[in-house]
Amino acid sequence: MKLPISFYQRQNVVTIARDLLGKVLCTQFNGNLTSGIIVETEAYSFVERGCHAYRGMTERNKVMFELGGISYVYLCYGIHHLFNVVTNREGKADAILVRALEPKNGIEMMMERMHVKSPKRITSGPGKLTKALGIDRSHNGKQLFDQELWIEEVSKKISSKNIIESKRIGIDYAGEDANLLWRFSVKKNEWVSK
């Protein structure tokens, strides 16, 4: 079942980042379904320095200010497309970076997109999973309740004792806010990024 839009429109981005673990991120382009179980996320909120929206709205981050339930995809280091889920109400610019997946459907297609012959660590990192699922900036601002890009709920939920909290990666510029334990990952899951 696709997650309802109300899932994304709650106000606590940290809670939603935890809740996303165990959900399934899916894409379907030209009939090719690819998906993976979300095993690592990071929360970002406009109130703290780690967030792109901290200094207000720009051309790049404007979709973060829209009502939750859409994607925010941007190019990082000139090479990698990073996929985020926009949450909260209009004007409250929060988002969750999806950092790693455990591959589920369409593994052959993912290997083809990655130009590799083995699925080993094929979706273990935020730049890699977008490439494996075929996500790029053309999907920025897209509704997460549609035919090409969505997130599904599966029966089993990750219990809180199996969730590891840690500091977010690669935001040294954020000062004290870099110490927030807003990165969440599934304990002992081999697909978590290194």
Added chain:
DNA sequence: TACGTGATCACG
């Protein structure tokens, strides 16, 4: 540890 890579942002 070092660096490729190009859009973006804050200057003027």
Added chain:
DNA sequence: GTGATCACGTAA
């Protein structure tokens, strides 16, 4: 316009 910066990944 321009230059510094960057929510990564790979090689070494």
